[in-house]
Amino acid sequence: TMQSSGHRFRDVEHHPLLADNDSYDSSSSEADMAERVWFIRDGCGMVCAIMTWLLVVYADFVVTFVMLLPSKDFWYSVINGVLFNCLAVLALSSHLRTMLTDPGAVPKGNATKEYMDNLQLKPGEVIYKCPKCCSIKPERAHHCSICKRCIRKMDHHCPWVNNCVGEKNQRFFVLFTMYIALISAHALVLCGFQFFSCVRGQWTECSDFSPPVTVILMIFLCLEGFLFLTFTAVMFGTQIHSICNDETEIERLKSEKPTWERRLRWEGMKSVFGGQPSLLWINPFAGFRIRRFLLRGKKGGPEFSV
Incomplete structure (x- = not known):
């Protein structure tokens, strides 16, 4: 059952395919996503960051x-x-x-019919779709109008x-x-x-x-x-x-x-x-993988994910 994310209270069962480490994206493979750098191209935010x-x-x-x-x-x-x-x-x-x-960020556009069929939902099991970014909305995720994505916690x-x-x-x-x-x-x-x-x-x-x-x-x-x-x-x-x-x-x-x-x-x-x-x-600096970052540069520079 697919419902809008506007419901106030939710009783959502955690599905294995919707775990926190889910890396599905309708337009990118996991390898492609690993090569991207997250950056929000928002004018006000960039000015504040520079300030x-x-x-x-x-x-x-x-x-x-x-x-x-x-x-x-x-x-x-x-x-x-x-x-x-x-x-x-x-x-x-x-x-x-x-x-x-x-x-x-929850992967964009993963609320497709094909992906929904792969979930094999049980009778009565409910998941929620964000109408703004067409994503399956996990529990505790909220849509950010500036990032234009649903963000976990x-x-x-x-x-x-x-x-x-x-x-x-x-x-x-x-x-x-x-x-x-x-x-x-x-x-x-x-x-x-x-x-x-x-x-x-x-x-x-x-x-x-x-x-x-x-x-x-x-x-x-x-x-x-x-x-x-x-x-x-x-x-x-x-x-x-x-x-x-x-x-x-x-x-x-x-x-x-x-x-x-x-x-x-x-x-x-x-x-x-x-x-x-x-x-x-x-x-x-803990967890920063400088070697991977440098390798991205050798491949022609990193891409921006947003």
Whole structure:
């Protein structure tokens, strides 16, 4: 039985052919899909993603060239410079992984008569079809109007990462919010020390820039740091709460009645981050197959999946 996905409550049996690792696509083979890079060509999202990078680069410039390099304390400059730049690299790497990772898109156009016949549904068994992307809609999947795909365990679409946050990239999004919050807090602390140092020294040899320029650059950095710290800290807490309760933001806002067995607390965390707690949980490079990525380049460049 095929029904529209507009029904509020669903009692869907999990069919083997509709498992999470299903790779069916009416227009592409599994090998073809493996050669594609996920990227959403949305104007607003691309502008927001570029702005994110520019703001991080700006913060790094002010911290490094306005505050740390002119400092007379060598170890203060080295330790804070290395720490801030490492956190910035981790933040931007997490951003890239979030943006370029398939969030869990359901294959397009798999709701064909031939595929339906292969499912061999039992009497009374119901599956749902998304009328927008003509896909069989798994439980907990939602259609994103920007990605134009149904996304498994879709939490929300974030323009700052130009992608949906879903089953397969939520981990990277959590790391992105965490590292942005950390560099924002670090920048605010450094600004506080710098202002104190400059006022005490009456702005002599405080920076290689003139006092007015230094003040303007640092004030803007403080505003940026405060706004980003507030936003990402709240988002980080919300994401951890959702993971521990096995409930996406969409499901929470819609007050959807759970029809799945919930993974609570550590089980939810292990499901998203993978395995037992370790340093790999906070490593955005974990699982990145650089060899496959380079091989794609030798074959003439990767394709975009969206």
